[in-house]
Amino acid sequence: MTEHTAPRRRGRPRGGTDSRERILAAAVDEFGEQGYDGSTVRSIAGRAGVDSALVHHYFGTKADLFAEAVGIPLRPDIDVPGIVAGPRDEVGERLVRYVLEAFERPEVRRRGVMLIRTALGSRVTSPLLAGFLARELIGRIAKLLAVPDAELRATLVASQIAGLIVTRYVLALGPLAAADIGDLVHRVGPTVQRYLFD
Amino acid sequence: MTEHTAPRRRGRPRGGTDSRERILAAAVDEFGEQGYDGSTVRSIAGRAGVDSALVHHYFGTKADLFAEAVGIPLRPDIDVPGIVAGPRDEVGERLVRYVLEAFERPEVRRRGVMLIRTALGSRVTSPLLAGFLARELIGRIAKLLAVPDAELRATLVASQIAGLIVTRYVLALGPLAAADIGDLVHRVGPTVQRYLFD
Known part of the structure; x- marks a missing residue:
């Protein structure tokens, strides 16, 4: 069984969908606790256990990430x-x-x-x-x-x-x-x- | 012990302060559940188990009672x-x-x-x-x-x-x-x- 998962784990640390979901969940928590001003892409990345660059890669700016986190299709x-x-x-x-x-x-x-x-x-x-x-x-x-x-x-x-x-x-x-x-x-x-x- | 409370009970059904407090508590509940429009002096009186006249006597109009119930000194x-x-x-x-x-x-x-x-x-x-x-x-x-x-x-x-x-x-x-x-x-x-x- 482990023979199938091992190569994937070695190739990249986490699956893309998994990281994206964890960043989004971290953003919801961080915005909720720290407010918009008190949250940074870096603090959200830290909370999700990923690099800031990956947050920017998936979501763009802090405003982009906020819109995604609160789910409002209004920009x-x-x-x-x-x-x-x-x-x-x-x-x-x-x-x-x-x-x-x-x-x-x-x-x-x-x-x-x-x-x-x-x-x-x-x-x-x-x-x-x-x-x-x-x-x-x-x-x-x-x-x-x-x-x-x-x-x-x-x-x-x-x-x-x-x-x-x-x-x-x-x-x-x-x-x-x-x-x-x-x-x-x-x-x-x-x-x-x-x-x-x- | 009961000898002391019995005469008061016979004299008037409830103490005035008690009725006033019960009306106020009923108003808070009624406004909270029915909204301002859905609440009436009659429905609040019914909830408190008193006559509408007693509500008017203690509090005046519905607006008076609302101001008292939400505790806002602004009219x-x-x-x-x-x-x-x-x-x-x-x-x-x-x-x-x-x-x-x-x-x-x-x-x-x-x-x-x-x-x-x-x-x-x-x-x-x-x-x-x-x-x-x-x-x-x-x-x-x-x-x-x-x-x-x-x-x-x-x-x-x-x-x-x-x-x-x-x-x-x-x-x-x-x-x-x-x-x-x-x-x-x-x-x-x-x-x-x-x-x-x-």
């Missing part, structure tokens, strides 16, 4: 810079439309609401969401604004978008849950626009 | 109508200032953050917060607006205020958590004003 770290870099007078509406259209997709809504419930529900997991928002959404928007109060402006945008998601999708407050996306983009877009540029 | 059902009824061009700033100043008080912040974590954290308790917001905040603001889309306008106000509380006090996102109240009133007030009247 503000990839999508938002393009939205903010487009025509300036429509950034507010484009951002609101992007978020709402994403949350209309059942797989984003289901997992997104679950992440928000989990992250907001406990003092331990809140830094996870806070850290991800700060680095991958607010930080990226702020960098593109290049004004002294850019961080505060971007965080105010996050406050309105977070409030919209919480009231429409988590609390499902009647009139907001029933409103169509076009109407909400029209009403909320100018708020985001004003926070960013006025 | 939008009482304060908000006055704010909205004041000079029209400053309603947005007054509402934002009211909420922020309330949450700067440690006892409001501590219990408020706890209620938000509890209410958002679970599918079961979310209707509690949603129902209270809908009836006592959004409903009261909408009634004072008297326009066809008043409910949606008031709910958008709630979305920005909820987002502000979540990002500043629950997630404690850096630039927003550090900003002073005057600056935030100046930046967020016009958003609320526009949702209400533009």
Whole structure:
């Protein structure tokens, strides 16, 4: 029996699928315990007993790994810079439309609401969401604004978008849950626009 | 030994403090299970084994009882109508200032953050917060607006205020958590004003 497994063991230390799964499990544990900011690719690799290079090989950046670990098919770290870099007078509406259209997709809504419930529900997991928002959404928007109060402006945008998601999708407050996306983009877009540029 | 307790039992069915405590315990259970809308003074009285009149006697309205049950020394059902009824061009700033100043008080912040974590954290308790917001905040603001889309306008106000509380006090996102109240009133007030009247 051992004759069949021995050559594989000698050739490479672990099977690829096995390492990938262990890295993902380590990421879930590490993000959950240390938050987004407190976790590094190196600390996750250490936890999984692999080299950092293997984590990068399988998952790319820390943001890539986070998206995979929480299972959310939504990537503000990839999508938002393009939205903010487009025509300036429509950034507010484009951002609101992007978020709402994403949350209309059942797989984003289901997992997104679950992440928000989990992250907001406990003092331990809140830094996870806070850290991800700060680095991958607010930080990226702020960098593109290049004004002294850019961080505060971007965080105010996050406050309105977070409030919209919480009231429409988590609390499902009647009139907001029933409103169509076009109407909400029209009403909320100018708020985001004003926070960013006025 | 029983000679001492017998006369009291005959005189009145229960001590006043005992009834009050039982009503409060019943309210916590009933609000937790049925949400704010699903609970009535009658259903809470029934659960406590007392008459509805006794609930009104000790606690007043359902909103009074809710405030007592969740232990939050903040009463939008009482304060908000006055704010909205004041000079029209400053309603947005007054509402934002009211909420922020309330949450700067440690006892409001501590219990408020706890209620938000509890209410958002679970599918079961979310209707509690949603129902209270809908009836006592959004409903009261909408009634004072008297326009066809008043409910949606008031709910958008709630979305920005909820987002502000979540990002500043629950997630404690850096630039927003550090900003002073005057600056935030100046930046967020016009958003609320526009949702209400533009």
